[in-house]
Amino acid sequence: MSERSFVCRCEDVTLAEIGHTIDRGLATVEEIKRYTGLGTGPCQGKECVGLLCRILIERGVLTPAAAQPFTARPPVEPVTFGSLAAGAVEDERP
Amino acid sequence: MSSTPPLPGTPMGSPSQPLPPAVDVAIVGAGIMGLALAYHLARFAPRLKIAVIERSYLVSGASGRNGGGLRMQWGDAGNVRLMMESIAECKGLAQELDINLWFRQGGYLFLARSEAGERRLIRNAELHAEVGAPTRLLSAAEAQAIVPQLAVDDLRLASFNPEDGVVFPWPFVWGYAAQAVRRGVTLRTHTGVTRLEPVQDGYLLRLTSGETVQAQRVVNATGAWSHTLNRSLGISLPNQPHRHEILSSEPLKPFLDPLVVDLGSGLYFSQSTRGELVTGITLPDAADGSDTALTLHSSLRFLAHISRTLTHLMPITAAMKVLRQWVGPYDVSPDGDAIVGPSPGHPGVIQLCGFTGHGFMMAPAVGRLLARWLADGTPHPMLTRWDPARFAAGQQSRREDMIIG
Numbered sequence: 001m002s003e004r005s006f007v008c009r010c011e012d013v014t015l016a017e018i019g020h021t022i023d024r025g026l027a028t029v030e031e032i033k034r035y036t037g038l039g040t041g042p043c044q045g046k047e048c049v050g051l052l053c054r055i056l057i058e059r060g061v062l063t064p065a066a067a068q069p070f071t072a073r074p075p076v077e078p079v080t081f082g083s084l085a086a087g088a089v090e091d092e093r094p
Numbered sequence: 095m096s097s098t099p100p101l102p103g104t105p106m107g108s109p110s111q112p113l114p115p116a117v118d119v120a121i122v123g124a125g126i127m128g129l130a131l132a133y134h135l136a137r138f139a140p141r142l143k144i145a146v147i148e149r150s151y152l153v154s155g156a157s158g159r160n161g162g163g164l165r166m167q168w169g170d171a172g173n174v175r176l177m178m179e180s181i182a183e184c185k186g187l188a189q190e191l192d193i194n195l196w197f198r199q200g201g202y203l204f205l206a207r208s209e210a211g212e213r214r215l216i217r218n219a220e221l222h223a224e225v226g227a228p229t230r231l232l233s234a235a236e237a238q239a240i241v242p243q244l245a246v247d248d249l250r251l252a253s254f255n256p257e258d259g260v261v262f263p264w265p266f267v268w269g270y271a272a273q274a275v276r277r278g279v280t281l282r283t284h285t286g287v288t289r290l291e292p293v294q295d296g297y298l299l300r301l302t303s304g305e306t307v308q309a310q311r312v313v314n315a316t317g318a319w320s321h322t323l324n325r326s327l328g329i330s331l332p333n334q335p336h337r338h339e340i341l342s343s344e345p346l347k348p349f350l351d352p353l354v355v356d357l358g359s360g361l362y363f364s365q366s367t368r369g370e371l372v373t374g375i376t377l378p379d380a381a382d383g384s385d386t387a388l389t390l391h392s393s394l395r396f397l398a399h400i401s402r403t404l405t406h407l408m409p410i411t412a413a414m415k416v417l418r419q420w421v422g423p424y425d426v427s428p429d430g431d432a433i434v435g436p437s438p439g440h441p442g443v444i445q446l447c448g449f450t451g452h453g454f455m456m457a458p459a460v461g462r463l464l465a466r467w468l469a470d471g472t473p474h475p476m477l478t479r480w481d482p483a484r485f486a487a488g489q490q491s492r493r494e495d496m497i498i499g
Contacts, residue, residue, distance in 0.1 A: 024105055024106045025105035025106055025107065025108040025111075026106065026108075026151075027108075028151060030151055030154070031151045031152065031153075034151075034152070034153040034154075034158055034264050035153075035264075035268060037264075037368075040418070041345070041417075042344055042345075042417065044417065044418060073392070073418035073419060073420055074392050074394075074397075074418075074419055075397075075416060075419070078344055078415035078416060078417050079397075079415060079416050080412065080413055080414065080415050080416075081343075081401040081404055081405050081411045081412055081413075081414055081415075081416065082401075082405060082411075082412030082413060084397045084398055084401035084416065085398070085401035085402045085404075085405045085412070087394070087397075087398050087401075
């Protein structure tokens with residue numbers, strides 16, 4: 001892979017930028033998400049988080065046992081405001 | 095989006111960052127408040143040994159979870175003045191911190207649909223004119239000229255300040271952190287402070303790592319977590335955590351200039367420079383009392399409630415898609431004013447909390463003013479009005495009524 005390869009295609013985060021975050025001591029998926037924006041676009045990390053973990057493991061900053069995705073944010077797929085407005089408003093807990 | 099790496103190789107806080115056994119100032123909490131303070135204090139008093147200690151990673155708390163709005167349109171003259179300073183500070187801040195802050199001044203548009211709301215906007219516009227903030231009142235037609243997609247059938251009055259704006263919150267935290275570290279501040283992450291113990295000439299901080307640090311002065315900048323740290327010293331302050339929900343849409347090309355606030359429902363929405371619609375609303379408390387428990391779970395109740403109000407006010411949004419929702423904790427002060435300054439009974443413990451959901455926008459000014467106070471001992475009137483002793487003295491009087499969300 002070239003250093004200019006995209007790791008996160010939604011937010012244009014390159015392999016070189018992942019390298020910069022590691023150089024600065026940021027070694028967890030949650031930190032790298034917040035430093036680069038990785039995983040915050042339309043796919044919500046479904047394409048890139050696995051690849052990011054692989055890179056971190058290959059570079060020795062993460063062990064396979066410690067690899068975790070970042071906190072999943074609902075909804076699972078994008079939903080229109082119109083269909084949500086038409087839904088029920090129960091007082092629910094997850 | 096991608097961040098510019100300002101100083102490749104400069105470590106920016108880690109669990110293995112060595113901590114000195116003793117410091118002059120220990121700042122607990124590496125949110126935007128703690129880091130802005132650390133950065134300015136290192137500038138004003140370069141000889142001070144400063145450590146910032148964060149229980150989690152950077153951008154983990156409210157500083158990374160807020161809507162990124164900055165406004166001068168407040169109901170109290172002190173807050174208007176402070177926000178004029180904060181917005182002025184933001185104009186040169188990207189250069190100063192060497193990072194893209196995505197700062198965009200598209201204004202704030204407040205909407206009044208009731209007679210009471212109308213009176214608030216008129217009173218505020220008069221106040222803003224006295225203080226020198228360029229707020230103007232708009233008719234429904236004038237509001238629609240700024241946001242053509244807005245439904246204005248029941249709109250009585252609007253107010254607009256073109257200097258208000260939005261930012262992307264995350265790079266503020268990284269920017270202040272990198273520049274603080276560059277000036278010699280020790281930044282330790284993933285390390286909690288479990289208790290504060292008074293010792294001769296300061297306080298002993300006991301850390302979750304088993305280490306201890308002694309500090310002449312301690313700053314409590316832990317936001318919604320601040321009451322726990324205060325309790326370890328017997329400091330009794332009335333601020334309490336409260337969870338608030340927010341969401342963003344899929345990114346769209348720029349179509350919305352201002353951040354819009356509907357006074358009646360507490361709905362606010364803006365378009366970030368990243369293109370997403372970022373929106374939240376005042377949500378009635380959950381029946382199970384979970385709102386004050388610091389659990390950051392998202393709810394469908396919020397999605398349904400906000401979607402109804404948003405699609406009524408901006409019918410065009412019915413076809414837009416929600417991409418992600420999350421939760422952040424407010425640190426709510428009972429009179430709506432922040433809690434800043436020496437603690438009652440413990441003058442060496444400085445409070446920097448109680449910002450009631452609006453700390454992010456105030457931090458650029460507050461960090462600088464408090465740093466000046468700690469560096470040369472001169473309190474600033476913009477901060478002394480937030481004296482933590484006011485509650486015990488029964489002096490909490492006015493209540494800021496422009497708290498949104």
